[in-house]
Amino acid sequence: MPVHFSPRATARFMALALAAALLSTSALQAQKKDEFQTSAPYAILIEADSGTVLFEKNADKLNPPASMSKLMTIEVVLHTIEEGKLKWDDELTISENAWRRGGAPSGGSAMFAALNSRVSVRDLMHGVMIQSGNDACITLAEGIAGSELAFADLMNKRARELGLTQSHFTNSTGVHEPDHLMTVRELAKLVQHIIKTYPEAYKIYAEREFTWNKVRQQNRNPLLAMGIGADGLKTGYTKEAGYGLAGSAVNNNLRLIMVVNGFKTMKERAEESRKLLEWGFRAFESRALFAEGETVGEAKLYGGAKGRVPLVSPTPIKLLVPRAMSEKLSAKVVYSGPVAAPVQKGQRIGMLKVSRGDAVVLEVPLQAGEDVASGTLHQRAFDAAGELVINVFRAGMDRL
Numbered sequence: 001m002p003v004h005f006s007p008r009a010t011a012r013f014m015a016l017a018l019a020a021a022l023l024s025t026s027a028l029q030a031q032k033k034d035e036f037q038t039s040a041p042y043a044i045l046i047e048a049d050s051g052t053v054l055f056e057k058n059a060d061k062l063n064p065p066a067s068m069s070k071l072m073t074i075e076v077v078l079h080t081i082e083e084g085k086l087k088w089d090d091e092l093t094i095s096e097n098a099w100r101r102g103g104a105p106s107g108g109s110a111m112f113a114a115l116n117s118r119v120s121v122r123d124l125m126h127g128v129m130i131q132s133g134n135d136a137c138i139t140l141a142e143g144i145a146g147s148e149l150a151f152a153d154l155m156n157k158r159a160r161e162l163g164l165t166q167s168h169f170t171n172s173t174g175v176h177e178p179d180h181l182m183t184v185r186e187l188a189k190l191v192q193h194i195i196k197t198y199p200e201a202y203k204i205y206a207e208r209e210f211t212w213n214k215v216r217q218q219n220r221n222p223l224l225a226m227g228i229g230a231d232g233l234k235t236g237y238t239k240e241a242g243y244g245l246a247g248s249a250v251n252n253n254l255r256l257i258m259v260v261n262g263f264k265t266m267k268e269r270a271e272e273s274r275k276l277l278e279w280g281f282r283a284f285e286s287r288a289l290f291a292e293g294e295t296v297g298e299a300k301l302y303g304g305a306k307g308r309v310p311l312v313s314p315t316p317i318k319l320l321v322p323r324a325m326s327e328k329l330s331a332k333v334v335y336s337g338p339v340a341a342p343v344q345k346g347q348r349i350g351m352l353k354v355s356r357g358d359a360v361v362l363e364v365p366l367q368a369g370e371d372v373a374s375g376t377l378h379q380r381a382f383d384a385a386g387e388l389v390i391n392v393f394r395a396g397m398d399r400l
Contacts, residue, residue, distance in 0.1 A: 036279045038272050041242070041262030044184045045280050048192055048248065048255035052320040053361045054280050062166060062181040063261055066236030067109065067132050068246050069174040069182060071190050072155050072167070074128060077121070077140050078198045079158060085144075088125075091118040092143035094135065102134030102173060111136040112215040123212065125201070130210040131217045132235070134173040141172040148172050159186075162193055176238040184259040187246050191233055191257045195248065205232030222270040223247045228277055235269075236261070243269040251281045283322055289354075290317040295369055297333045299349050303375055304341030310369035311335075311349055317364050319354060330355050333366060343372045 036055055042063055045055040053059075080086045099115040100106065111133030113119050119127075119139065127136035141151035148171055155169040164186040170177045195202050209218050222245075223230035229249040236244040244261030258276050263269040290296055292315055298308040311333060321329070335350025343349075347368045354362040 036276065036283070038260070038276060039263070039268065040260040040272055040276075042184045042244075043258070043260045043272075043276065044188050045256060045258045045276055046188050046192065047284075047286075047318075047320045048195060048257050050318050050320070050362060050364075051189070051192060052318075053359065054256070054284055054320060055276065056185070056359070059185040060166070060183050062183055064176055064180065064238060064241035065174060065182040065187060065261065066176070066238040066241040066244055067174040068187055068234050068236035068244050068259070068261070069169060069180065070128055070132065070137060070172070071187065071194065071234055071246060072159060072169060073137050073140065073151075073172045074125070074201075075162075075190065075194055075198075076151070076154050076158050077125065077144065078194075078201055080144055081121070082198075086121060088120070088122045090121050090143075092121065092124065092139050093118055094139055095142055097148075098135050098138035098142060102136070102138045106134060108134050108173075108175070109220075110134055112213045113139070114213055126204060126207070126210045127212060129204045129234075130207055130219050131212075132220055134175070137172040162190065164190060174236060174238070176240045184261060187259045188257050191246055191248060191259070195232075195255070195257075202232060205234070221245070221247065222266070223249065223273060223277070226274055228274060230277070237266075245269055245273050247273055247277070249277050249281075254281065254286065256280045284320040285323050287319050287321055288316065289319055292316050293369070296352055296366060299333070299335050299368075300338040301343065301372060302338040302340050304343065305373045305375045309339065309343050309349070309372050311352075311366040312369040313352070313364055313366055314346075317352070317362075319362055321356070328357060335366075341372055342374045343368045345369065345371045 038057065041058060042061065043055065043057040044053065044059040046053050081088065094113045094115055094117050096115060103110050104112055109132040111127030111131050113135050124136040124140050127133035138148055141148045145151035145154055151172050152169045159167045167182045167186050168179055170180045206224065207219060208224060209216060220235045229251045230247055231250065232248045233246045241261060243263040243266055246259045248255060248257045256277055258273060260269065260273055260276065263272065290313055293312050295310040295312055297311050299311055301307055301309055331352060331354045333350050333352055339349060345368055348365060349368055350366050352364040352366055353360050
C-alpha cells in the first residue's frame with residue numbers, strides 16, 4: 001500500500017542518498033577493494049541492536065546446523081524458566097538414555113554427568129553452553145517434556161513464535177538427522193533474541209571453562225581468546241554439516257552477530273569468523289534515522305475520523321551503513337490497507353523496510369502514533385463508496 005513519508009523522513013533518506021552519490025571515484029574504488037569475500041558456504045553478519053544486515057551469503061538456504069541448534073534448546077529452557085515452570089535450582093536425573101546417547105559412552109561432546117545422578121538446571125545449562133554436552137541437552141529435554149521427541153516439538157513451536165519460519169528440529173542436540181535444518185539468517189535472529197531477552201544467562205557463553213565430575217573442559221568457541229571483544233556463543237560440527245560457528249562481539253559499544261557454516265576445518269572456521277567480525281567493525285558506521293516515537297510516515301485509514309494515521313517506531317531506528325557507501329539506499333513502508341478505523345495508539349500497522357541496493361538490510365515494525373476514532377456515518381459511507389470504485393477498478397485491471 002502506498003505510504004506518505006513525513007517531511008523529516010524524506011529529508012533524511014535524501015541526505016543519505018546524496019552522501020552516496022557524492023562519493024569520489026577513489027572512495028568507490030576503496031570500497032570495491034574492501035568488499036568482503038569468504039570461503040564459508042553459508043554466512044551472515046548483522047548488527048545486534050537494529051538487525052541491520054551487513055553481509056550475507058546463502059543466508060536463507062537450509063543446512064544442517066549441528067550443535068548450533070543447541071541455541072534453540074537453550075532458548076526453550078530459558079523460556080520455560082521465565083514462565084515459572086522450571087527453576088535454576090531444580091535437579092534433574094541423568095537417565096540411562098541421556099547417559100548412553102549423550103554422555104561418556106556416546107563418544108560425542110559431553111558434560112560427563114554420571115548415570116542416575118541428580119544435576120541442577122544451572123549446572124546442566126553450563127554443561128550445554130560451555131561444553132556443548134549432549135547428555136545435558138537430553139536431560140533438560142526429558143525433564144521439561146518427558147522425552148527428546150516431545151521436546152523437539154516444543155522447539156518447533158517456540159521457533160514459530162519467534163518468527164523462525166524455516167527452521168525444523170528433530171532433537172535437542174543437533175546430532176545429524178535429515179530433517180534437522182536451519183538457515184544462518186534464522187540462527188542470527190535467534191542469537192539476537194537470546195542476547196536481548198536473557199542478558200544474564202547469556203553471560204554464561206563467555207565463561208572459558210567448566211568442570212563437572214572431575215572433568216575440566218575449555219569453552220569450544222575460538223573467538224573468545226582472540227581479543228576482539230567476543231563473548232559468545234556456539235560452535236557446531238558434524239560430518240554432514242561441516243564446521244560452523246554462531247558468534248557475537250562488542251567493539252566501541254557496537255555489537256555484531258555472525259553465523260557461518262560449512263567449513264572443512266576448525267582452522268578455517270576460526271580464521272574466517274575473525275575476518276568477518278573485524279571487517280564489520282572496520283567497514284561500517286552507525287547512522288541515526290528516527291528517534292523513539294518520531295513519525296516515520298502515514299497510513300491511509302478507512303472509516304475513520306481522520307483519513308490517515310501517523311506511523312512511529314517504539315524504539316529508536318538506527319542503520320549501519322558502509323563508511324564508503326556507493327549503493328543506493330531506499331526505504332518503504334509496507335502495510336495492508338487502507339486500515340479500518342478505529343485505531344488505537346500503539347497498534348501494529350506495518351513495517352519499515354530499508355534497502356541497500358537490491359538487498360533489504362533493515363526491517364522495523366511500525367505502530368500507530370495516536371488514537372483515531374471511527375468517523376461519522378457520512379464519512380464511512382464516503383470511504384465505502386470510494387473503496388468500491390477502487391476495488392472494481394482493480395478487479396478490471398486484473399482481468400486485462
